[in-house]
Amino acid sequence: MQDKKYLMIPGPTPVPPTVVAAMSQPLIGHRSDDFAKLHEQIVGKLKKVLQTNNDIFVLTNSGTGSLETAIANTVNPGDKVLALITGNFGERFANIAKAYGAKVDEVDFGWGNDVDLKVVEEKLAADSGYKVVLATQNETSTGVKNDIAGIAALVSKTPALLLVDGVSGIGAIEHKTDEWGVDILCTASQKALMLPPGLSVITVSEKAWRVVNDNQSPRFYFSLPAAKKVYDKWNTAYTPGVSMFLGMDAALDMMLAEGMDNVYARHALLAKATRAAAKALGLKLLSEDRCASNALTAVWSPEGIGADDIRKVLKKQYGITFAGGQGKLKGKIFRIAHMGFSDKMDIMIAISALEMALAQVGYSVELGTGVKAAQEVFLGKVE
Amino acid sequence: MQDKKYLMIPGPTPVPPTVVAAMSQPLIGHRSDDFAKLHEQIVGKLKKVLQTNNDIFVLTNSGTGSLETAIANTVNPGDKVLALITGNFGERFANIAKAYGAKVDEVDFGWGNDVDLKVVEEKLAADSGYKVVLATQNETSTGVKNDIAGIAALVSKTPALLLVDGVSGIGAIEHKTDEWGVDILCTASQKALMLPPGLSVITVSEKAWRVVNDNQSPRFYFSLPAAKKVYDKWNTAYTPGVSMFLGMDAALDMMLAEGMDNVYARHALLAKATRAAAKALGLKLLSEDRCASNALTAVWSPEGIGADDIRKVLKKQYGITFAGGQGKLKGKIFRIAHMGFSDKMDIMIAISALEMALAQVGYSVELGTGVKAAQEVFLGKVE
Structure with missing residues (x-):
């Protein structure tokens, strides 16, 4: 199923x-x-x-x-x-x-x-x-x-x-x-x-x-x-x-x-949690925090691992679709959207599945560390 | 209601x-x-x-x-x-x-x-x-x-x-x-x-x-x-x-x-019934039978009666929307579409309501005659 x-x-x-x-x-x-x-x-x-x-x-x-x-x-x-x-x-x-x-x-x-x-x-x-x-x-x-x-x-x-x-x-x-x-x-x-x-x-x-x-x-x-x-x-x-x-x-x-201020704050929170999680997993982000989008987060695939291999596992085993890289970034990055009808639990889904997929493609990952980093953002434990 | x-x-x-x-x-x-x-x-x-x-x-x-x-x-x-x-x-x-x-x-x-x-x-x-x-x-x-x-x-x-x-x-x-x-x-x-x-x-x-x-x-x-x-x-x-x-x-x-031949035959039948009904009500059709569309039927409003007055009664009292005339035909004709998800009973609705609306705007109409003409088409009683 x-x-x-x-x-x-x-x-x-x-x-x-x-x-x-x-x-x-x-x-x-x-x-x-x-x-x-x-x-x-x-x-x-x-x-x-x-x-x-x-x-x-x-x-x-x-x-x-x-x-x-x-x-x-x-x-x-x-x-x-x-x-x-x-x-x-x-x-x-x-x-x-x-x-x-x-x-x-x-x-x-x-x-x-x-x-x-x-x-x-x-x-x-x-x-x-x-x-x-x-x-x-x-x-x-x-x-x-x-x-x-x-x-x-x-x-x-x-x-x-x-x-x-x-x-x-x-x-x-x-x-x-x-x-x-x-x-x-x-x-x-x-x-x-x-x-x-x-x-x-x-x-x-x-x-x-x-x-x-x-x-x-x-x-x-x-x-x-x-x-x-x-x-x-x-x-x-x-x-x-x-x-x-x-x-x-x-x-x-x-x-x-919802109120537009709340809508924007929600997007900012989801972006912050996603970025914190990616960093906690040792992944590199494409953009600096300063100019990072609140609508989606682009993440470099770990060295030696194709981004599309990670995406295939996510899609096939967990029903999750991340976007890949376009043009010169094809195969090198994956992009996680957290825009529109998106909330905290979507980030939990994205990060927990990403952790498993990374482990499955051979990246050394301590399961749960990305999730924890995102949770800390949601619980207000991160500045 | x-x-x-x-x-x-x-x-x-x-x-x-x-x-x-x-x-x-x-x-x-x-x-x-x-x-x-x-x-x-x-x-x-x-x-x-x-x-x-x-x-x-x-x-x-x-x-x-x-x-x-x-x-x-x-x-x-x-x-x-x-x-x-x-x-x-x-x-x-x-x-x-x-x-x-x-x-x-x-x-x-x-x-x-x-x-x-x-x-x-x-x-x-x-x-x-x-x-x-x-x-x-x-x-x-x-x-x-x-x-x-x-x-x-x-x-x-x-x-x-x-x-x-x-x-x-x-x-x-x-x-x-x-x-x-x-x-x-x-x-x-x-x-x-x-x-x-x-x-x-x-x-x-x-x-x-x-x-x-x-x-x-x-x-x-x-x-x-x-x-x-x-x-x-x-x-x-x-x-x-x-x-x-x-x-x-x-x-x-x-x-x-349904089969495309049947789809086309259904449209032809609905058009034929609509035209027969309009004629039975003494209304003039915009086009000759020879080149009449099977998708919609354009009907001249009776002399002295604005087409949009008929349309208003249809909309307000019967929930029915006919199209009006465009450009030089504005106010002079109404158009009944019978295309796509449309069947015999839609024509019954259109014609029976049209008869009532015509009576209400002062056109002399024998109620039921349009419906009868359409029914005869559906029952195969018309060549």
Whole structure:
């Protein structure tokens, strides 16, 4: 018997039963008053989560679609774009800009590191011609959190727009869209927002609208002006994923009932416990504590042991899925997600199974030491 | 008490409980073997439904996204496009081509009419420079079915590609992708495929691939070459709507278990009964029987009575939603969908409530006559 499954990858994440129930309601027409009310409610709740009064559009596509929406509406061929890259998803954002013909200045800070603000300051000072700057809030491939507040403080002094990929961090790590001055924020349903993949969310500032409205790149499904045209009636330009909207309303209710400060504190606690456990087991973490993500933890596999061998044992014998490494980190790291519908016992499961799997692949481990380290964090015995 | 709702619009349509249950399963990782198996299964089943051996991609966006995928991968600025328009969605397809800079030759056959093959033949003979031809299988705004076999026979003799919007007809009206020679077929989840909105499907012929691979328009999320690159591993380029994939697998099982011939015959029967009932009530139909859609029926509101007044009574007093008219038909027609998870009793509900609503808004109607006409169709008493 091995029916219980524990999905611990950085999206899709487990969906709470309440949200599944909401999504299972009978369909409603997307041009009905009922849908308009639902849409209005969701945007109102998203404004609280994203701390913004900007327009918010819920798009029927996964996260990459929202990144392309950001680019297609602000970038024309030949435009200068500054891409701040800390991993796979930073590279993807830059590649979308290239697909739209931008001249992309790619600054790679190295996988496992965060964006160095001094470099950003120098770049912006040396060249005043950037039309947009691309940044990643939470780099899913490395478990690194970037200082969006710091980046925004620099970019907002220039004419450039700041486009932020918040796909895997929003809902796990506090983000202040308006206070920090983020022009376009993108996120998606299947991470800390506790839904299946299929919806994404984008916010658009006043500064961004001035560029968006005049942009010349081809856009239809991803057109923000088309979405804006029917926004005041709480309509959508094209058919929305109605069931997912019903689920999003329920998921946002759960988050707001818990209180966003509590949601962020919970994620921080889970991350702290996971990191403490990994260290107690003698494992090396990919990122420094300073810039470690609260949404997921990336861990180096012990020397001589393939990360995917550990993952295979976890999956086959314990029903647990950790994510592997992407790109240049393939086979070298594993990533434990603790975002969204995730709590202390999930960390107990992850760490206790990891201890057994490590022992099974030949790594010398004292069983229970990782669990103990995590427990001490939960019991408040660690600063 | 009025909790029962009857959604009779041409998408989203009601989702069968079996499909809801499938979508409610715990999430699985989209880079897992389990997902690859699911993906392979779905494509195998779609090949049967769409009668094709072409590549089939399931995209995470609603139908308009698949239309844009067709255009973004085949059309460059300045390309000549022939758009065969029979209503709102034909116009939309043409507008997407314009957004990508095409020179679009729009032939409007009039709302309520189907495409005249003679005109297509003349157009193709007069100008050999069309790169693509756009056609709509089932025009949702008017309830008209176009002769895709006939159009394809003409286009396949030329170098042009035939792109077909099959969003609202696939699964309701037989379509032979390969036998007819349709280069790119687009459809979506929320119509006769019995799912919520959020997935679309696109098929690509060998002839189309030669154009797609060399196309220069910006594309990333909608890139067919990116999708193709990971297709042999049953992977997707970007995060797929996993729960919807689970639902699609179940919905396709239902359709194939019923047998596609039976599915099409059921739709034809429901359409025939609906049309017979409307005529028996003295109502005029928008389209001739010859080109009437089996997926939905568009009916003129009686003179002097607003279609939306009838719809309001239906919704408020009987929990029934018919669709209204779009564009130039707004307020003048109502549309009754009978596609997907729809059977004889749905028509009984629709027609009996329509009779009451007509009486309530002041139209002289003999109660029961519409129902009787539909019953006679179901009992085989009408040729």
